[in-house]
Structure formats: C-alpha cells, structure tokens
Amino acid sequence: MLFVRPARLADLDAIAQMARTAQPVLHSLPHDRDALEARIALSEDSFRADVDFPGEEFYLFVLEDGDTGRLLGTSSVVAAAGYSEPFYAFRNDALIHASRELHVNRKIHALTMSHELTGMSRLAGFYIDPSLRGDAAAHLISRARMVYVAMNRRRFTPEVFSLLLGVTDESGVSPFWEAVGRKFFGRDFREIEVASGGRSRTFIAEVMPAYPLYVPLLPESAQRVLGEPDPRALLAYEIHLEEGFEPDRYVDIFDAGPVLTAQVDRTTSVAASEARIVREAAGDANRTDGTDGADGAAHLVASDRAGEFRCVMATLPPLASSRSASPAQRGRARAAAPLDAAARAALGVQDGDAVRCVPLYRDEPQTEDDSMGDAS
Structure with a gap:
C-alpha cells in the first residue's frame, strides 16, 4: 500500500535520486547532496518543533510503497515563503493611458514585479515517479500535505499558494523566459531556475526589471503562455482545483506559470x-x-x-x-x-x-x- 509520511535523513539517497531526475527541476530540493541533507534535517526539526506561528519551517513529505519500502514521490510545504528574502512574482496589472485632447482612454495589461506573496505558506516540491499509473498516487502525495496543513493550522498562514510549471517546449525552452528573462540574465532558463532557490534570491531584484512590462509589447509566443500550466503540470493543476485552489493575479517571474491560491478554511481538506x-x-x-x-x-x-x-x-x-x-x-x-x-x-x-x-x-x-x- 502507498502511504505518505515525513521524510527522514535515512531517505537521503532516494530523495537525491528523485531531485536529480525530476523534470521540471525541483528548486525546493537542491541537487547538492550537502544542501539536500540540510533541507531534510530542517524538515525533521520542523515536524518536531512546537510551533505557534509560521516561520522558517520546511515540511518535506515522501510517498512510500509499504510493500517494498521504495520511495515514489515527494511534496513539501514552506511555512512562510521568502522568510529570509522576499519571494518574487509578476503581478498582473492594468495601467490606464489616457488623453482628453485625443479622446483616448486605454487600459494596458502590464506585469509588475511584486513580493506580496512573501510570508504566505507555499506548496512546493511535487514529484511523482513516472512508473506509477493512474491519478490516485498523484492525488495522495499532493493533497496529503494540505491534510497536514488542516490538522496543524497554527503552523501555517490562513492563505496558501502554489506555483506551477509554465509552458516550455520539449527542449525545456520557455517562450516567456526567452522574451523576458534571457534579455536581463543572458543565461538559460534551467540555470537560473536552479540558482533561484524558489524565487527568493536577491539577484532577482537586482537583475529583473523594476518597472512594469507592457504585455502588448511582448512577442505573441510569450503572451500566449501567460498564466498557462505546462502540459506536464495539468494533472497537478487539476488536483489543486479539486482541493479548492484558484488562479490568482500573479504569474511566475521566470516562465509565467500560474500561481494558485486558496483560503485554508475553504479547502476540501477543511470544509x-x-x-x-x-x-x-x-x-x-x-x-x-x-x-x-x-x-x-x-x-x-x-x-x-x-x-x-x-x-x-x-x-x-x-x-x-x-x-x-x-x-x-x-x-x-x-x-x-x-x-x-x-x-x-x-x-x-x-x-x-x-x-x-x-x-x-x-x-x-x-x-x-x-x-x-x-x-x-
């Protein structure tokens, strides 16, 4: 029987293997073995801690086959996203450009860099072994963490969010990254994805544009993928909707993937x-x-x-x-x-x-x- 439990340091080898093979990259699970070991140790400490309000805790779950002992998936919850550094995303805004003389009044779609999600609890690190068939195991490893949130309310914020993979092609190229991110970083999407450590690195604010990006000026290929989940993320997207998450006004700052939010009180795991x-x-x-x-x-x-x-x-x-x-x-x-x-x-x-x-x-x-x- 498959079941979900907290990760342990004894799982390090198996989790390291999943972190290396996961596509897309799990930036919440670093490839560096020492850093990954530290993350698992933090998770163990977080589960044991007597917590009255969310802070720097990190909760890592694994999906285990009880018959073989093999680990087949991971998921995690960050108690407060951007606890040590802001969590960055693009906010969808509408800017008004008007001229009384020309009788022009236009509402222009723009993207503004924001750290308003900082401090909110975040679902992260979802991975399911490709060998598993059907949707049941994916539901189990993804939604078990929300059951844990519902059973331990003081450990998490009243509202939670999840950032899903944006559209990329078969080579891992993101149309939005090519139109925006590459212009500022001059590097491949995957390289910055790993370095970002979950969208909470100072270099994001240092390099990304501080002023709004006018969406109509972006290539059509980039506009089409705004807020769209990658086909590989459609199952995760549907699982989140079943739990009670909804698309919000934010998109990922790198690949424009959707940001879903939910009031914990209104999720299936509570209501x-x-x-x-x-x-x-x-x-x-x-x-x-x-x-x-x-x-x-x-x-x-x-x-x-x-x-x-x-x-x-x-x-x-x-x-x-x-x-x-x-x-x-x-x-x-x-x-x-x-x-x-x-x-x-x-x-x-x-x-x-x-x-x-x-x-x-x-x-x-x-x-x-x-x-x-x-x-x-």
Missing part, C-alpha cells in the same frame, strides 16, 4: 473533512486506486499520532453530509472508518483511534463542523 473512529475491516477491504467502490467513495485518511503523520487512500462509507446516504448510513459514517490491516499498519493506528477523512472529490460543502482541530 469537507470529518473525524472518524477506526474500525477493523476484514480482508483487503479498502480500494486504493482513487475510484469509488460499491460500498463507498475514495478518501484520504490521515493520522498524526504523537506527531507521526501518515496518510493513505482508502474507500470509506459516504460522508455524513452525503444526500444519497440513508440516515443509518450517515450515523455510521460519523462514527466509523472501516480500514483493512494494510491501511491500519500504514497509518500506525488500531481499532478505536481517531483519523481525519477527506473525500477525494467534494460534491458539496459540509454543514457541520466535525473537524479534528489543530493537532500541533
């Missing part, structure tokens, strides 16, 4: 989650392919006992708010999370323990507050 009590289910009862079964629907199921966060995907009875469920079913759904032995082992729980359950696909918002609260 559609329930606290349930684990009950033993006989045999291999829980489907893990992300599809609904005859007896229930696909859910993310998470535990955080003594700070040992775990998350799996399992088929559970309908949520209490489901209109299609009978009164008896709704009563059982409130109380029980029937999990088979593999799911219980992956979560480190037993009969009678509490878990947080989040539907993979939300049909409607919850009307009752059944959340587990802040477990930090």
